[in-house]
Amino acid sequence: MLVLVLGGNSEIGLAAAKQFAEKEKADIILASRNLEKARENARDISEEFGVRAEGMAFDATAFDTHPKFYNDLADKPDIVIQAFGVLIKQQECQEDFKKARQVIDGNLTGAISILEIVARDFESRGAGTIIGLSSVAGERGRKSSYIYAAAKSGLTVYLDGLRHRLYGSGATAITVLPGFVPTKMVAGRSSKFGVTPLETxxxxxxxxWKKGRHKIYTGKKMRWVMAYIRNLPESVILKRRDL
Ligand SMILES: NC(=O)c1ccc[n+]([C@@H]2O[C@H](COP(=O)([O-])OP(=O)(O)OC[C@H]3O[C@@H](n4cnc5c(N)ncnc54)[C@H](OP(=O)(O)O)[C@@H]3O)[C@@H](O)[C@H]2O)c1
Incomplete structure (x- = not known):
């Protein structure tokens, strides 16, 4: 089994890759903008789990490079974990469209660009799983994060549609909705709705993946927390200035 992590230095992506290395003895490719760091992480995985692991250069927003990146892979992956993502403070995105665009491209456009290429390959091989990391943020627009949330909402719908397209082909897509996981992306931030440990x-x-699920929240409580938030009346949300 070969697992390709796009955004290969993502802490959640790495935590998932380690599970596949440990439990499936999967070989791992960490594809990242920071090749040196990806190689370092690959060496650690290789030493810890006795699998083949390597780093590769990949930029999610260099859209034109995506066909060549994927075509050049000597062995095509069985599982692709789309782990890259960009979080910039909402206020900064409101004030500067360039930043809003980075968030939209880094979470949504880049994912569509590379995952359409992967999906074509998986569809023609009749096998393979795409695991996309979206976010609970995309389930309800709130003033604290609505530009990131809009990009993630788009990604969630994209992954749901991709799974529908692939149904019956032998390939599939899993939508992952993490709640708050303490990684470098959220350093200095806190959560009102609980924390999911990285390893969890x-x-x-x-x-x-193992159980053939279609869409999951990470952490046990998140499904119920989000059911509550999704169902809060708009009139209640509008008055909550802390969300
Ligand atoms: N942590 C949370 O609470 C949380 C909650 C909900 C959803 N998520 C989502 O889960 C995913 C993983 O996040 P994480 O918590 O593991 O954060 P992370 O450790 O900061 O990982 C995000 C990774 O995305 C990579 N990235 C950003 N732009 C890229 C680009 N243009 N090309 C390639 N890679 C790029 C970064 O790579 P560099 O190393 O090159 O900067 C970084 O390593 C993200 O999609 C995030 O939105 C996280």
Whole structure:
């Protein structure tokens, strides 16, 4: 088994990759903008789990490079974990469209660009799983994060539609909705709705694949927390200035 992690230095992506290395003895490719760091992480995985692991250069927003990146892979992956993502403070995105665009491209456009290429390959081989990391943020627009949330909402719908397209082909897509996981992306931030430990997030992603699930939250409580938030009346949300 070969697992390709796009955004290969993502802490959640790495936690999931380690589960596949440990439990399936999967070989791992970490594809990242930071090749040096990806190689370092690959060496660690290789030493810890006795699998082949390597780093590769990949930029999710260099859209034109995506066909060549995928075509050049000597062995095509069985599982692709789309782990890259960009979070910039909402206020900064409101004030500067360039930043809003980075968030939209880094979470949504880049995912569509590379995953359409992967999906074509998986469809023609009649096998393979795409695991996309979206976010609970995309389930309800709130003033604290609505540009990131809009991009993630788009990604969630994209992954749902991709799974529908692939149904019956032998290939599939899993939508992952992490809640708050303490990684470098959210350093300095806190959560009102609980924290999912990094290792739990990695295990939940692996279990979702193992059990053939379509869409999951990471962490046990998140499904119920989000059911509550999704169902709050708009008139209540509008008055909550802290969300
Ligand atoms: N942590 C949370 O609470 C949380 C909650 C919900 C959803 N998520 C989502 O889960 C995914 C993983 O996040 P994480 O928590 O593991 O954060 P992370 O450790 O910061 O990982 C995000 C990774 O995305 C990579 N990236 C950003 N732009 C890229 C680009 N243009 N090309 C290639 N890679 C790029 C970054 O790579 P560099 O190393 O090159 O900067 C970084 O390593 C993200 O999609 C995030 O939105 C996270």
């Amino acid at each position: 997030a990695g295990k939940d992603i692996y279990e979702a």
